[in-house]
Amino acid sequence: MNRLLDIQRLSVSFGGLHALRDLNFHVDEGEIVGVIGPNGAGKTTFFNMISGMVRPTAGEILFEGESLIGLDPNQVTQRGIARTFQNVRLFANMTILENVMVSQHCRTKQNAFGALLNTKGFKEEEAEIRRNAEEVLGFFGTRLVGYRLEQPASVLSYANRRRLEIARAMATRPKLILLDEPVAGMNPKESAELTGLISKLRDDWGFTVVMIEHDMNVVRDVSDRVVCLDYGETLAQGSFDEVSNNPAVIEAYLGRPLEKKA
Amino acid sequence: MTTTAELVTKGAFDLDWRKVARLGGLTALGLVFIALAGMPVGLDSRILIEKYLSLGYVSLLWLSLIMGWLMGKETLLEGMTATRKSSRDAVGGACVGALGGLGLAILGLLINTFDLRDPLVNWSPQTLDILTFGGGVGVVVVWIPICAALGAVGGALHLAPPKVAKATIAAILTVLMTAIFATFIVDVVSPLDFLYSKNRELKLGWALVLAAVAVGFVFSGGGQQLARVKADYHNTTGPAKTRQTAALIVVSAAVLIIIPQVAGKITQELMANIGIFLLLALGLNIVVGMAGILDLGYVAFFAVGGYTTAVLTSPNRGEDWPGWFPTLPWWGALMVTVVVASLVGLFIGAPVIRMRGDYLAIVTLGFGEIIRILFLSDWLNGYFNGAQGITNVPPADFGVFEVKGTDPRSVFYLVLVFAALSIYVSWRLEHSRLGRAWMAVREDESVAEAMGINTVNVKLAAFVVGAILASFSGAIFAAKVGSIFPTSFLILVSIIILVIVIVGGMGSILGVIAGSVVLVGILGGPKQPGLLQEFSQYKLLIYGALLVWMMLQRPEGLVPNVRRTRELHQDEFLQDAWLKGQVDTGEEEPAVEGGEVR
Amino acid sequence: MTAAVRAKGASRTKVDWFLLFMRVALLSLIAIGLLAFFAQQLDPNNAFARWRHGGDAAHTLTGDQYKGLVVTGLSQGAMYGLIALGYSMVYGVLGFINFAHGEVFMVGGFTGFIMANKLDEAGYWEGGAFIPAVLFTILVCTLVSMATAVIMERVAYRPLRGSPRLIPLITSIGVSFFIQNAVILLFGPGAKGYPSNPDWLQQKRSLLGLVEIEGIKIVVIVVAALSMYALWYFVERTRTGKAMRAVSEDKEIASLMGINVNRTIVTTFAVGGAMAGIAGILWGLLFRSVIATTGFLPGIKAFTAAVVGGIGNLGGAMAGGVALGGAESLAPLMLLEPLGVEGASQLRDAVAFTLLILVLLIKPTGLFGERLSSEDRA
């Protein structure tokens, strides 16, 4: 198996707070890795760091053998890592179609002159962008297509916003897709359906997936491997059963008196 | 939106007295301010209706009418109780108006008694004269019934049948417009001369006829027909729509080409000015409206365009230019100007592009000032002649036809070509890869970045496109005026263009066109007179007030971009959509309320 | 915003290279200017100076001239600092630039003009009555400016709370325009002269034998320092001040803690307005003339001062004001003139804006660090 992402001794601190400490982590091509951990464990920070939105204070991130440190987020996306956000951040006033079209920016290249002269290349590329967008949206059944295409993202229900976020990430044609709590706020039926789709992301679309999730059913059902973080450090790694039976993990989850679910 | 608000009936005097006091107080304050700002005196010489009404008096009358109308206005919300429209509204309006009139009356008495002329320039006998209609001091009291009557009319608009209300408004507007735009109307259609007296004052008889025509138009259902045509146009889709749009464009173009042929100099000059500011506004619209970058130093690009053209074409360009420096014809200079403007765009854009949006605004404003100060300075005097400016910029010569300031028609045609070009550019870019990226950056910059958009490049592109459009305007301006001075490029220009874009509708091309026509056409540019020449003293005040009012009441502008409306009225929009059942509630499964739904 | 600081090994884009070039160019220009200045002080006829001045020797700056520039810069800077406090506080609490704050300052200056002239007519602007009269004028100016700021907040900004941050900024531009032109229409467009100050204020007096300062400049500096102290006391020591700091940290949590957010915001505007009012009357006393556009440039420069010092940071605002005043007064003669720029003093305003750009390029959080609520730091 090919090592897709290799993270070595990654650390970051905000002021005095060590959000991540000496984290080692790797993802092989074609894996689905679940990242779990109590609130504030540093999971989102971990994603922010891979996607270039936060710069690590120390450590190395290798993607396909090349370092990502110091790249701007758009360059990271360009190299093939896409992400979703925990607190859904769609372009609320753009239509559903536009949301997915705009995220193909880094895979397309027509410039202003093409648009002004309405060249053949421009028309073809626009058609291609639109076709891709509809294909990606079609992944979620009929929910996001049809009359929906021209509606602003702000009218979508919460679950559909989450789906659109995933579609938007898929449209960047990544190799690795980072999902931050994809089923948060969904009911059991919806999350079961999305769980199925996550496996399909790998099987049908060929993406490698890293997923942060609090819902243990989802994590168990799709993950090949699970990593548990706490206080910015890796507590345990391995199959779901190994990790979930690890005493340190149990303590991290149960040992906290007042825990709120995100 | 249909409301099921419950209706309550209230007695005529069962008013919300606090609201009366508030609106009345505002009316009084407003009227006193208008009087002390000198509008009645300054505008009195402009007679609208022969012997009966001057613009000065109109400045004192309109407020009561509007405040009276506001008094009766209620926002209806689902499930709330509303009051049945009744004579109560008229009474409320009258009370508000009366309070306003009282304010004016007291002002008159005070002017008569005390002398505060020292700080307040309009605390003058002339003002008193207007307030008393030339009679004794006691006459000021008539303002109370006058304003009360106007307020009552304003309030009564709520209870009149919609047609009557519409007819009243149409009549008032028709008469006022015909009177105010007298010069323009006669300039374009000289046979209409007969409506006016020698001094372009509307004759009373014709004023009544016009009012009657307006009323007739409304009652014959003319307004509805117009609305129907508009709705039809909106509802057509596909090739039919393309055909209709094309026809519309051809017709507008034809009208625009013909008007300057039949109209006089005033109109031609006006249209040329509108065009120059439209070009600027279209450029700023790309920067502010589409990419969401608030550039307050936009005038810098206008200045760069003007100066580059002047330096490259004028023999008086300053002595320190090296001997090999070329003198080009206008169109040759334009090519260079575009290049220089893009470079300046990059130069100013690069350092500011990563700043927080509001810092960027102030820093660009700083750049705008720096560039003007440099053009003005002794240091570069040898190049730009400092305050004397560069004179003798030759006309733009196209062989068959020469564009020069003394022939505003030629300027207009040139501007028309460039405006068409800029509109085409804006329209094509809006619906392209770059335009979508601009939108994404405007919505949420860091997410746009995470979705693979190089936000720096995309924003710089907006800067450069904006700079190029502004430099067109500057180049034409140089050829039109024939000379270029630093004082033509004050920050004021940036702000006025911003007002045009905002009043028209940020991000809306049609809105920007409408904004330029209405604002530059009526009020005028920073130095250029509009149709209301008498307003030149007051126009900056009005620009400021408009900016505040638009931001508070209609941030999306007069002709909004659909998208922008949603953004600025998010909550209302969602509520509307919900009422119309448009919001998706998750279809088969009920949506689970996540904690983060905003 | 993308992080400003890059880890090592960062890939630099063209824009980064350009910015690096700008930083280096600006800084080396400053360094060369300073060197040229020192060289010309030592030998006005050195080769560089002759080259830059077309063969002539440079004009050296005498010690007295130099001190004079410093004092001018200091008094001007003190006023910028006072105005900057208002920008800084409002930015700290509401997260937007109140562009119209310069007008609050101008209104203070205008009130001072009216009061001073009325008092002068009544014969109170001289002799023993002068000091009480000035104090009374300062009080009135403070109150009028305070009222202007509070009304502004109520009418124009309160309805916009929570809208995208550029919306209130645009509104405040409109407010600024409106107030400026309203003042022109009400009081006329010309410059308004203050009555002349008593001799003892105009005379130069020696301070510890070191510098000769006009009395009025001492007054400006002292009053500014006192106001700053009062403000510091208010913000750090009183309940209202603590509420203000809490609101600027997090409005929602502050209101959960039982703080009346609305009232606190009004207080912020009022206090900022008061400081601007004091600056306004000081400006009038110093330059003895105001005009409706007086507020524009000092307003923007004061914002610059606030950014230079670190926005939201009150001490920083005052220090930024002094730094800006100093730079503006010294740089033309100490940097530009030695470099052979003609009419360097015309470029004062350009110097101020360049300083703003330089600070934002090199240290975007200002010299003393920003103090902003978490949502504004983004």
Ligand SMILES: Nc1ncnc2c1ncn2[C@@H]1O[C@H](COP(=O)(O)OP(=O)(O)OP(=O)(O)O)[C@@H](O)[C@H]1O
């Ligand atoms: N930009 C930042 N500045 C300062 N502190 C931060 C920043 N981002 C995150 N933190 C802190 O780092 C810690 C880790 O946060 P993170 O969001 O990564 O947690 P998480 O594991 O995603 O939690 P959750 O399950 O609630 O999403 C938290 O204590 C958080 O407050």
Ligand SMILES: [Mg+2]
């Ligand atoms: Mg998280």
